[in-house]
Amino acid sequence: MKNAEKPFIKTVERHFLDRKGNNPHATTEFSWLLSGITLATKIIASQIQRAGLLEIMGEAGRVNVQGEEVQKLDEIANDTLVRCLGYRGNVGLLVSEEDEEPHVIQDAPESGKYTVLFDPLDGSSNINANVNIGTIFSILQRDPKCDASDVMARVLQPGYKQVAAGYVIYGASTVLAYTAGYGVHMFTLDPYIGAFVLAQENVMMPTEGKIYSVNEANSRKFPIGYQKYLDWAKTDDAGYSSRYIGSLVADFHRTLIRGGVFFYPQTKKSPEGKLRLLYEANPLAFMAEQAGGAASDGTQRILDKQPHAMHERTPLIIGSKNEVEKVLSFL
Ligand code: AHM
Numbered sequence: 001m002k003n004a005e006k007p008f009i010k011t012v013e014r015h016f017l018d019r020k021g022n023n024p025h026a027t028t029e030f031s032w033l034l035s036g037i038t039l040a041t042k043i044i045a046s047q048i049q050r051a052g053l054l055e056i057m058g059e060a061g062r063v064n065v066q067g068e069e070v071q072k073l074d075e076i077a078n079d080t081l082v083r084c085l086g087y088r089g090n091v092g093l094l095v096s097e098e099d100e101e102p103h104v105i106q107d108a109p110e111s112g113k114y115t116v117l118f119d120p121l122d123g124s125s126n127i128n129a130n131v132n133i134g135t136i137f138s139i140l141q142r143d144p145k146c147d148a149s150d151v152m153a154r155v156l157q158p159g160y161k162q163v164a165a166g167y168v169i170y171g172a173s174t175v176l177a178y179t180a181g182y183g184v185h186m187f188t189l190d191p192y193i194g195a196f197v198l199a200q201e202n203v204m205m206p207t208e209g210k211i212y213s214v215n216e217a218n219s220r221k222f223p224i225g226y227q228k229y230l231d232w233a234k235t236d237d238a239g240y241s242s243r244y245i246g247s248l249v250a251d252f253h254r255t256l257i258r259g260g261v262f263f264y265p266q267t268k269k270s271p272e273g274k275l276r277l278l279y280e281a282n283p284l285a286f287m288a289e290q291a292g293g294a295a296s297d298g299t300q301r302i303l304d305k306q307p308h309a310m311h312e313r314t315p316l317i318i319g320s321k322n323e324v325e326k327v328l329s330f331l
């Protein structure tokens with residue numbers, strides 16, 4: 001085979017620039033931001049792989065702003081993302097699940113155009129069990145009309161305004177999936193060369209899939225419509241299977257590939273739902289829609305929700321288009 005006929009090896013940054021289409025953000029400057037995410041997640045992946053050897057498993061001994069026990073690896077992942085993204089000149093704000101307030105990197109109007117929001121280590125209660133966990137990210141840009149010093153206006157934007165979003169799943173292999181509004185693309189970390197290499201372009205979610213994914217131990221505390229859906233899904237006619245990992249990123253990844261529906265409704269304990277709108281539901285909803293799926297909070301499209309607080313929670317129903325619609329038909 002001649003060199004020209006061999007398939008190119010494409011990294012995330014190269015792929016993003018090549019697929020720019022009419023995307024006004026497809027600049028080398030933005031790809032520099034993406035490289036901050038790939039660098040950070042490669043460091044996090046290497047720490048997770050050696051977690052048992054480095055004595056970084058277990059609790060850090062404090063609770064975060066959400067009132068949840070922080071794991072040592074949560075702190076490492078958060079610090080790593082802040083350190084890698086904090087040097088990117090076009091990053092203005094960083095918003096993390098682990099931090100009460102945003103990190104203001106730049107507030108000069110001409111720079112710091114982008115806000116990066118992330119859940120540094122999603123599913124961290126699974127760390128000690130060696131179950132898949134992940135990093136979820138969402139990227140917003142500052143509205144030029146918005147006062148650069150108005151930090152909350154730069155953060156509290158509805159999901160349909162996301163410029164890009166994605167996640168990295170640390171599992172049997174480390175996989176990065178992202179969208180910048182032109183489909184969903186997947187990359188696998190090649191540990192020998194230390195790069196995320198293109199594995200699949202334009203990933204589409206099956207429109208149907210007979211799998212529901214929910215923490216069913218909470219089902220008696222769900223609104224009645226969800227309970228009725230679960231009763232129906234268990235009938236012989238419906239013929240569903242159940243899969244629940246307890247790491248949103250892993251449950252979503254399976255749903256993206258195999259189809260089905262994931263939901264985490266409001267419960268008596270979490271009347272607003274458990275999952276966070278800005279850095280869990282929004283980025284995955286953007287990914288789902290770009291792959292032909294759907295995401296709703298039970299009453300409206302996730303991407304249309306106007307956030308009112310940085311750590312706001314939301315009920316979430318996400319997955320194959322027909323499966324999400326089926327759940328909604330019971331509500
Ligand atoms: P985390 O971001 O602190 O890890 O919490 C979110 C996680 C999700 O990954 C997962 O879907 C959910 O919490 C599981 O919750 P539960 O244990 O109540 O089923």
Ligand code: MG
Binds near residue numbers: 119121122123248280
């Ligand atoms: Mg999470």
